[in-house]
Each structure stands twice: as C-alpha cells, then as structure tokens.
Amino acid sequence: MKIAVCIKRTPDSESRFRIAASGATIDETGLKYDIDDFAGYAVEAALQINEKSGGGETVIFALGPDTVQESLRKAMSMGADRAVHLKADAVPADGIAIAKALAAELGGGGFDLILFxxxxxxxxxxxxxxxxxELLGLPCVTSVSALHVAGGTGTARRELEGAAELVSFALPAVVTIDEGVARPRYPSLKGIMAAKKKPLVSRPAQLGPVRVTVQKMELPPERPAGRIIGEGVAAIPELVRLLQTEAKVL
Amino acid sequence: MANVLVFAETRNGELRKIALEAVTAARQLADASGGGEVHAIIAGAVGIGDKSSQLAAHGADVVLVAEGAEFTGYARESLGATIADRARSDGYRAVILGFSAQGRDLGPRIAARLDAPIASDITALAVDGGNVVVTHPGYANKVIMTLVLTGTPVVLSVRPGAFTAAGSQKAGRAESLPAVAATTATVTVTEVKEGAKGRPDLGDAPVIISGGRGLKAAENFKLVEDLADAFGNAAVGATRAVTDDGWRPHSDQIGQTGRLVSPQLYVAVGISGAIQHLAGMRTSRTIVAINKDKEAPIFKVADYGIVGDVLEVVPALTAAVREARKSGH
Structure with a gap:
C-alpha cells in the first residue's frame, strides 16, 4: 500500500519549559526535539502495515523549518522509504492553514492511507x-487505538469517553493514531546508514493566510506546595475533617 | 450583534454535561459580541427533541432539532455537513462544541468545510475589537497560550469543566433542522463497547479515584472501586503503568497521553506521581494522595497526603467516607 504519514517535531514532553523574551513562544534553549509521540506511533503503524503486506511505500511529510529534516531522516531510519519537507519559517498556530498545505501536497499523491x-x-x-x-473529501477516523487494513477496507477501534467504537471504512482514508496501535521501533545502525541515501525533497509549504496567532504564552500558576497530614489509618479522621471543612468536597 | 451556534452533544439519547457548558460559553461570546442569540443544535434519533427544554433552561434561545435515522449514534459526516451548512447560511459569529471525543472529531470537519479559523480545548474566551481571543492550555497543560482568531465565523471547542453550566429564565423556542447529506464516503460504526456501567465519565465526574502500581495487583483495584462507590459520584481512573499492564482498560488512563482531568477532588491511590501522570491531573481542585513512599513526587502536588500502605488506608477511608456521608455532613 502507498501510505503517507504526516509527522510533527516537538520538544521532549518531560522538559521544564520557560517562556522566551518575546512572550509568545517557548524558550527553545536546551530543549531536545524529536518526532511527536503520537506521530511516532503513526510511523510505526504504517511500517508494520507495509511489512505485513510485503510491499508498498511509506512516505513521511513534515511542515516547518529546516530542523524538521532531522525528524524526517529519523523516520526513514526506522524504515520509511522517502520524505517530503514542506518548508515554512515556523509551524503556525492555524491548523486549517497547515491542513491546506498538506492537502495541496497529498491530493494527487495516490495514497491509500494517510496517517497522523x-x-x-x-x-x-x-x-x-x-x-x-475533510479538505481531501476522504473518510476520517480519529483517535484510533487499533487499526487493520486489508482488501481496500480498514477497520479500527476508536476511544471515546469511557467506551470504544469499532468502525469500518473504505480506503483511501485518513486515520489519526492514539496510543495502543504500535510502539515505535528504535532505528538500527543499518537503518540509520540507509536513511542517509533515501530521497528527501524540500519545497515551500503552501500555507495560505494564517488566521490564528499566538498572542501570549505563560506558565500556569504553581500549585501550593503539597502537605503530608499524617501516617497510616490514624490520619483518616483528619483527612475527612479537611475534606469536609476546608475543601468542602465531602 | 451576532448569533452563536452550539453543537449540543448527546450520548445514548441523553444530553451530556459538556453540551450545557458549551451553551454557557456561547452565551458569553454572544454577550461579548453585543448581545445575540444562542442557537443550539441537538441531533439524534426521533424523540431527541424532547431534550430541547433542558437546553433552553440553560440559555439556548433557539434549539434546532435534527431528528432522524441519519443522526442515530454519532453520525460524524451528516453532523459535520448539517452544522456547517447551518453555520454558513445564517451568518453566525461562531460555532461552539465541547472538546470531547465527539467535539474533537467534529470541530475540524466543520472548520475545514467553513474555511474558518479554529481553536481547540479552550478554557476562556473574550472579544477584542473584531477578534475572538481564547485561552488554550498546550504542552500538556504546562504552557497557557492566548490565541487570537481573525475572521468570521470561528470554530471553538471548550474544555470540559472550564465553563460552568448556568440557568436561564428566558424561554427558548424549538425549530426543526433538516439534515444535509454527507459529501464524503462514510465511516460505519459496527459496534460500540460501553465501559463500566453506573459510573460517571472521567470528564464529567466531580470526584475521581485513581489507582497506580502501588496497589500491587489487579484484584486490589477493588479497593479503588469501593472508595468510588462510597463517594457515590466518583469515576475511576488509572496510571499509564496500570493500563499498560492490562489491569484497567486503556480508556481509564489519566495523564499526558491519556485523559486530562480536573475534578473537584482527585484521590491518587498508590500513585508515585510521574510527570506524565501529573500532566493529566494537576489542575484538579483538591488532590489527596495515599502512598507508602513519603518521597513520592505525588506529595509535592497533594493538598492532603497520607503516608501509608494503601491496602490498609484505603478500606479505612472508604468506611470513613461512608460514615461521613451517612451522617449528612
């Protein structure tokens, strides 16, 4: 199958973040960037589908500055066949503008499956x-935790609040990947060497007008420091008292 | 003056709490735009229109009822087409949904159809000049962003719990809304697997009791269930370690890669407090932690911590909560 995977490069989520002097972006100093977690599951899902079917092509797309090429190379070192960099100075906060750039790129691509x-x-x-x-007029299944494709049809499990939906759909289709589909593999040394020779093209992203902008970024207020009220069963009367009189939740 | 359109979400024929919260947000936006009407769309099988009065009682001036077989279950394509068509034809300032499984699926469909700017998971909104300005926590709640949306209409999805459903004295009126056929190939729902019955959803519950590896074995999760039962209105959550081990379903996971929750009371049972977990619950109003390791990071965010063996402390707390609720405090 011909599968496209659209990935984003994001900072390590365990980082401690600071706001940059501009007040409208984070301070990138010292942050480690990689393929976003959910996009990583999507890359792995695509590779497994094509490995199982014994053929096809997995193409990775990313929009952003030149640094995203590092993430595209990483996806190719995991096993993807080629990559397309849609060049933009920054990734805008306008999701529709990004979707337009991707739809313009993916539209004529003949992909059976497009993953995010x-x-x-x-x-x-x-x-x-x-x-x-929606812009491509394709069926779309979101937040998928299990995905199978065969014979031009896909089936998936979609997580709802406290429930799950099992769905089927005709290909070509777009699927957005939740946890549970596949844990991304680590690139092998052989994979890393091979990725250096795989094709990566870069062209300008056709973003169009950006109508959502970040005015300000702030760190959330700190919670007051925690407090240990006691040890073991003996602390329960005090906990119940505090829940009743101070927190007023009991 | 401009009207605001709301998607009032239902599940199994009942309005969800987030539907009323979305109406509140729409009321705020209509008022901030110089006073307009709030029009709420409710969709479902024939008979769903009976819920219109609940929406009117929470501030909807007009309830648009889309009833019929094509709206049974969560009919993503028909809903997207019908809501976008209505929004386009009647010059609304905004379309507002909940940031729920339905709303996060539907919002971008509507925005793409309308070619409208969209902001997800917002916790506050305002109007500044001609622009809608919203607050949106990003980076898994670690950074609070203020976003400016230019153009009309805009699409907004509101974070569950961020807007409090408010009553209204005005009488609303109901109108019927015809379905607009979907233009894309459709996704067929073959089965819905319902989770545990009789408990509120993690996004709706005022109290969440959550368990971690400190419970030592899957069968000890019974203690968490019992404590939730004692509170009566509590949902049950779990850490990623627990759902990865299959003690609880993936859908129960609270954390950066699971559900982000902010209940009135969050009780962490045998949870050490990994960053990934804290990201999902640190905005809870009151946090209680019970853990045997007094150095566990969960105690840094817990308003009330108890150091001890969860297998002893939790049953005793369950009994004490039952007693307290019985005596009516």
Whole structure:
C-alpha cells in the first residue's frame, strides 16, 4: 500500500519549559526535539502495515523549518522509504492553514492511507489530520487505538469517553493514531546508514493566510506546595475533617 | 450583534454535561459580541427533541432539532455537513462544541468545510475589537497560550469543566433542522463497547479515584472501586503503568497521553506521581494522595497526603467516607 504519514517535531514532553523574551513562544534553549509521540506511533503503524503486506511505500511529510529534516531522516531510519519537507519559517498556530498545505501536497499523491498522530504535544489541538481529510473529501477516523487494513477496507477501534467504537471504512482514508496501535521501533545502525541515501525533497509549504496567532504564552500558576497530614489509618479522621471543612468536597 | 451556534452533544439519547457548558460559553461570546442569540443544535434519533427544554433552561434561545435515522449514534459526516451548512447560511459569529471525543472529531470537519479559523480545548474566551481571543492550555497543560482568531465565523471547542453550566429564565423556542447529506464516503460504526456501567465519565465526574502500581495487583483495584462507590459520584481512573499492564482498560488512563482531568477532588491511590501522570491531573481542585513512599513526587502536588500502605488506608477511608456521608455532613 502507498501510505503517507504526516509527522510533527516537538520538544521532549518531560522538559521544564520557560517562556522566551518575546512572550509568545517557548524558550527553545536546551530543549531536545524529536518526532511527536503520537506521530511516532503513526510511523510505526504504517511500517508494520507495509511489512505485513510485503510491499508498498511509506512516505513521511513534515511542515516547518529546516530542523524538521532531522525528524524526517529519523523516520526513514526506522524504515520509511522517502520524505517530503514542506518548508515554512515556523509551524503556525492555524491548523486549517497547515491542513491546506498538506492537502495541496497529498491530493494527487495516490495514497491509500494517510496517517497522523491524534494530536501533537505542543499545540495539543488535534485539528490538522481531520481537517486535511475533510479538505481531501476522504473518510476520517480519529483517535484510533487499533487499526487493520486489508482488501481496500480498514477497520479500527476508536476511544471515546469511557467506551470504544469499532468502525469500518473504505480506503483511501485518513486515520489519526492514539496510543495502543504500535510502539515505535528504535532505528538500527543499518537503518540509520540507509536513511542517509533515501530521497528527501524540500519545497515551500503552501500555507495560505494564517488566521490564528499566538498572542501570549505563560506558565500556569504553581500549585501550593503539597502537605503530608499524617501516617497510616490514624490520619483518616483528619483527612475527612479537611475534606469536609476546608475543601468542602465531602 | 451576532448569533452563536452550539453543537449540543448527546450520548445514548441523553444530553451530556459538556453540551450545557458549551451553551454557557456561547452565551458569553454572544454577550461579548453585543448581545445575540444562542442557537443550539441537538441531533439524534426521533424523540431527541424532547431534550430541547433542558437546553433552553440553560440559555439556548433557539434549539434546532435534527431528528432522524441519519443522526442515530454519532453520525460524524451528516453532523459535520448539517452544522456547517447551518453555520454558513445564517451568518453566525461562531460555532461552539465541547472538546470531547465527539467535539474533537467534529470541530475540524466543520472548520475545514467553513474555511474558518479554529481553536481547540479552550478554557476562556473574550472579544477584542473584531477578534475572538481564547485561552488554550498546550504542552500538556504546562504552557497557557492566548490565541487570537481573525475572521468570521470561528470554530471553538471548550474544555470540559472550564465553563460552568448556568440557568436561564428566558424561554427558548424549538425549530426543526433538516439534515444535509454527507459529501464524503462514510465511516460505519459496527459496534460500540460501553465501559463500566453506573459510573460517571472521567470528564464529567466531580470526584475521581485513581489507582497506580502501588496497589500491587489487579484484584486490589477493588479497593479503588469501593472508595468510588462510597463517594457515590466518583469515576475511576488509572496510571499509564496500570493500563499498560492490562489491569484497567486503556480508556481509564489519566495523564499526558491519556485523559486530562480536573475534578473537584482527585484521590491518587498508590500513585508515585510521574510527570506524565501529573500532566493529566494537576489542575484538579483538591488532590489527596495515599502512598507508602513519603518521597513520592505525588506529595509535592497533594493538598492532603497520607503516608501509608494503601491496602490498609484505603478500606479505612472508604468506611470513613461512608460514615461521613451517612451522617449528612
């Protein structure tokens, strides 16, 4: 199958973040960047589908500055066949603008399946995959935790609040990937060497007008320091008292 | 003056709490835009229109009822087409949804169809000049962003719990909304697997009791269930370690890669407090932690911590909560 995977490069989610002097971006100093977690699951899912079917092509797309090429190379070192860099000075906060650039690129590509992460860590918005599907007029299944494709049909499990939906759909289709589908492999040394020779093309992203902008970024207020009220069963009367009189939740 | 359109989400024929919260957000935006009407779309099988009065009682001036077989279950394509068509034809300032499984699926579809700017998972909104300005926590709640959306309409999805459903004295009126056929190939729902019955969803519950590896074995999760039962209105959550081990379903996972929750009360049972978990619950109003390791990071965010063996402390707490609720405090 011909599978496209659209990835984003995001900072390590365990980092301690600071706001840059501009007040509208994070301070990138010292942060480690990699393929976003959910996008990583999507890359792995695509590779496994094509390994199982014994053929096909996995193509990785990323929009952003030149640094995203490092993440594209990493996806190729995991096993993807080639990569496309849609060059932009920065990734805008406007998910529809990004979706337009991706739809323009993916539209004529003849892909059977287009995968995204269900959302990215940094923007935490989950817009681009679904909007791209809508612009392409393709069926779309979001937040998928299990995915199977065979004979031009896909089946998937989709997580809802406290429930799950099992769905089927015709290919070509867009699927956004949640945890549970596949744990991404580590690139092998052989894979890393091979990735250096795989094709990576770069062209300008056709973003169009950007209508959502970041005015300000702030760190959330700190929680007051925690307090240990006692040890073992003996502390329970005091806990119940505090829940009743101070927190007023009992 | 401009009207605001709301998607009032239902599940199994009932309005969800987030539907009323979305109406509150829409009311705020309509008022901030010089006073307009709030129009709420409710969709479902024939009979769903009976819920219209609940929406009116929470501030919807007009309830648009889309009833019919094509709206049974979560009919993503028909809903997307019908809501976008209505939004386009009637010059709304905004379309507002919940940031729920349905809303996060539907919002981008509508925005793409309308070619409208969209912001997800917002916790506050305002109007500044001609622009809508929203607050959106990103980086798994570690950074709070203020976003400016230019153009009309805009699409917004609101974080569950961020807007409090409010009553209204005005009488709303109901109108019927015809379905618009989907233009894309459709996704067929073959089965819905319901989770544990009789408990509120993690996004709706005022109290969450959550368990971690400190419970030592899957069968000890019974203690967490019992404590949730004692509170009566509690949902049950779990850490990633627990769902990875299959003690609980993946859908119960609270944390950066699972559900982000902010209940009135969060009780962490045998949870050490990994960063990944804290990201999902640190905005809870009151946090209680019970853990045997007094150095566990969970105690840094817990308003009330108890150091001790969860297998002893939790059953005693369950009994004490039952007693306290019985005596009516």
């Amino acid at each position: 992460g269900k959302h990215s860590f940094d923007s935490s918005s989950g817009i681009v995959g679904t909007a791209t599907a």
